[in-house]
Amino acid sequence: MIRRLKYHEIDFKKYSECLENSKQRKYSASKDFLDITAGKQWEILMYNNYEAVMPVPFIKKGGLKIVVNPKLCQQLGIFSKTDNIQVNDLFLDFFERKYNIWYYAFNDSNTFSTSLKQRKNFLIFPESYETVRQRYSPKRKRKLRLDEEVIAKSEVREVHLEEIWDFISESMIGTKNQEDKKSFLQLFLDFEKAGYLKTTAFFYNNAVINAVAVFYDEKTVVLLGTFNNKDFVKLSGSSVIIDDVISKNIENKVFDFEGSEVPAIEEFFRGFRPELVMYPVIAHSKQHVIKRILKVL
Template sequence: MKYHEIDFEKYTQCLENSEQRKYSASRLFLDITSRRNWEVLIFNDYEAVMPVPFIKRFGIKIVINPRLCQQLGIFSEKDDKELNECFLTYFKKNYNIWYYAFNDKNSFISSLKERKNFLIYPDEYEKVRQKYSPKRKRKLRLDEDVLAVSEIREIRITEARDFISENMIGAKNDDDKNKFLKIFEDFDKSGSLTISAFFYKNKIINAIAIYHDQKTAVLLGTFNDREFVKLAGSSVIIDDVIRKNIKEKIFDFEGSEVPAIEEFFRGFRPELKPYPFIKHSKKEMLIKVFKLNTGHLFISKRN
């Protein structure tokens, strides 16, 4: 189904009642991150759905997970390996795939590569905190002289924008950075984003961007002033967000393949939840694009 053909009431109902439920497959999240460039593969009458985001290059549709969208995949009442394999076969045959990540509940007959993610499931905060590593617990014990001149505040993206822009790691260039910031701004307008900041002597030295829905709090980004890294402000504000949300919501770290970041996340003792993905190099994708579109042209000429 193309975007304008989707029955969003049925789509949302399928997603919310699915075993694999993910905030990132919601209409709101995909509309903002993909600029409504997504469609859906559907089994029967929305018994299972698979959102497919894309970009267009030279008129050709190319599948790629949008910025900040870690996992998508197949959503159904019960995860079904055979049904998932049918989706996968059709998907690989009919789309030009650059990068697509399924969700951590999806299982397949085929073997797919996996990436790491980390989750903390809802529980009493004190029980969650008890599991933190000794090192993480030490980081959370701030010195009295630091406590006297520091505080945690939730602020709007307008107040945090310059700090985030200056301390964003991973953006390829200024244009890429501005696109990330635009997504944050749109989430903020939708009421689904909070920025939690650590102020030291009335100056922001750490900030995190958190996406919220009814069941999940998601760490979309961490931003740190390197001059103050020893104060461990990022640990403090993440712990604060966990404290405020973990009784009712999953805390999703949006795992990283960067060893230092992975080690940082593991200090909170989350559960490892790997998820499968498909990735092709630009060369592989161009070959696939040529073959797929040549085939379509041949069929068209025959018709």
């Protein structure tokens, strides 16, 4: 009942229809998103005739496929009209038997009969902006009340990446090395060129001190990147621009913070009073993957 289809074998019309009509819909499982983040190094598992689908991205090492979620891709998993534990178990069994899995994240609607490790995400669901803002923590509301002097010297506006390229490059944190940073920056550029990404910046005295890179589709806005000048933390520019994006979109789109395992970032996100949503993952060490490969060989 579960079949593996390589990239060139996928009927993308049926695949997209399954995603869009699914209970678990996620922007990150779309063809465009995966083509940008994974190239054509992804395939799918299919249940019956696109009744349920599961995208599987991979990298190649020594001619072998190793499953790992690509950069900026938080959740994938199984997509179907209803989330069926029995069907999900079939996918999970096939997946674990047939693939070398380094790291794979299912989506927050997927349930299984066995227990998997859970990670955190934070979402604000569509509602009136006034209602959403009213729920912000007292601290976040204070941060959004800028001094008149700051207001007079500041501006929030959308920019193209190239306008603030040096700032983003210098303020990007969490990358392993220069090559890793370049690959992230290239992904942001590719999303912008494809029409999915907008960057909003906070300017103070005509200089950018904060920026957010946000992915947009028909139903979701996603915080893909935040960039800050640490010398101006007290001005709360990040809070202001995130609130600005929320105010313009939350009436009809989910706002996805993309979660974080870093306590300080989690605390910052929680100030906007989003809902905590857990999602299951499979995570193995490199040593585990190598041992599995050697065992199979």
